[in-house]
Amino acid sequence: MTNLHVTHHDHVATVTLARADMRNAFNDAVIAELTQTFIELGQCQDVRAIVLAAEGKAFCAGADLNWMRQMADYTREENIADAGKLADMLHVIYACPKPTVARIQGDVYAGGMGLVAACDIAVAVETAGFCLSEVKLGLIPATISPYVIRAMGARAAHRYFLTAERFSAQEALRIGFIHALVAEPETAQTESNQATTSDGSVSALDQKIAEITRALVQAGPQAVQSAKQLVMDIAEHAITPDLIAQTVEGIANIRASAEGKEGVQSFLQKRKPQWLS
Numbered sequence: 001m002t003n004l005h006v007t008h009h010d011h012v013a014t015v016t017l018a019r020a021d022m023r024n025a026f027n028d029a030v031i032a033e034l035t036q037t038f039i040e041l042g043q044c045q046d047v048r049a050i051v052l053a054a055e056g057k058a059f060c061a062g063a064d065l066n067w068m069r070q071m072a073d074y075t076r077e078e079n080i081a082d083a084g085k086l087a088d089m090l091h092v093i094y095a096c097p098k099p100t101v102a103r104i105q106g107d108v109y110a111g112g113m114g115l116v117a118a119c120d121i122a123v124a125v126e127t128a129g130f131c132l133s134e135v136k137l138g139l140i141p142a143t144i145s146p147y148v149i150r151a152m153g154a155r156a157a158h159r160y161f162l163t164a165e166r167f168s169a170q171e172a173l174r175i176g177f178i179h180a181l182v183a184e185p186e187t188a189q190t191e192s193n194q195a196t197t198s199d200g201s202v203s204a205l206d207q208k209i210a211e212i213t214r215a216l217v218q219a220g221p222q223a224v225q226s227a228k229q230l231v232m233d234i235a236e237h238a239i240t241p242d243l244i245a246q247t248v249e250g251i252a253n254i255r256a257s258a259e260g261k262e263g264v265q266s267f268l269q270k271r272k273p274q275w276l277s
Helices: 028-043 065-071 076-094 111-118 145-152 154-163 169-174 204-218 221-234 241-256 258-268
Strands: 004-009 012-017 049-054 058-060 100-104 107-109 121-125 129-131 166-168 180-182 187-189 195-197
Touching (some): 028 049, 049 058, 107 111, 129 169
Parallel strands (some): 012 049, 049 100, 100 121
16 A cells, blocks of 8 residues: 555554655545555454554645545536545444544644544644634535534534634644643654654653553453444434435535535635635
8 A cells, every 4th residue: 555554563553644745635545545444454353453643744634636636527426426435434434343543643634634533532742733624615524524523512513614713732622522632742753653752752642542552452352342332323323324425415516516616726726716806
């Protein structure tokens, strides 16, 4: 795989987004690789927990610009097929039988918010920023919405879906979008993807990730899997095929609309959209 690195250590698999030069933005290839990787790791008997990490300064900036350029001229039917693959990936991560932990070392935007929300647990450095930026492009965060709303709650979603404000890691913690927040000094990445501080010690982020994965690995594997399923069965409404289809149609419809096309084109062309003229 060219877009991901996968490592294994002490029953923990770490899946690392490896497109730092693109701020780990995803395209159809990344979506396909993430989907297949989480399916395989979910079935791997030796894996008891999965960490989703990223290289570089950003965790995930959402959709790749080149991919967005391709989508700009998609028909509604092509948008349905395209959004369906993203929806499948998010659901594979969300429903993975192994517990999942998002290791957030940098900014999270748009579709990246869906990746974080689809994980069971999320830990971020205090300098990370978060943003649901879709309405600035005349779009809506439809496909990621079932997971993001579950993670931050409907009240917070009303604000951040509508305003596209960037918010801090402290705010993400306050609204429950992330579970833990750590200070992060100047670090360097080691070959094992652990961040080390200037004195060679493991960073606070990796210490917290290790603490959480250790707890997951030490618990009964069937109990952890059943407990995860229990939460999904009981909390609010199930993410059903009908709900997923509804979100796929929602993003396809607005992508194909005049406003959606104008928003994306203005973003790609680095100009103000018509509604700001």
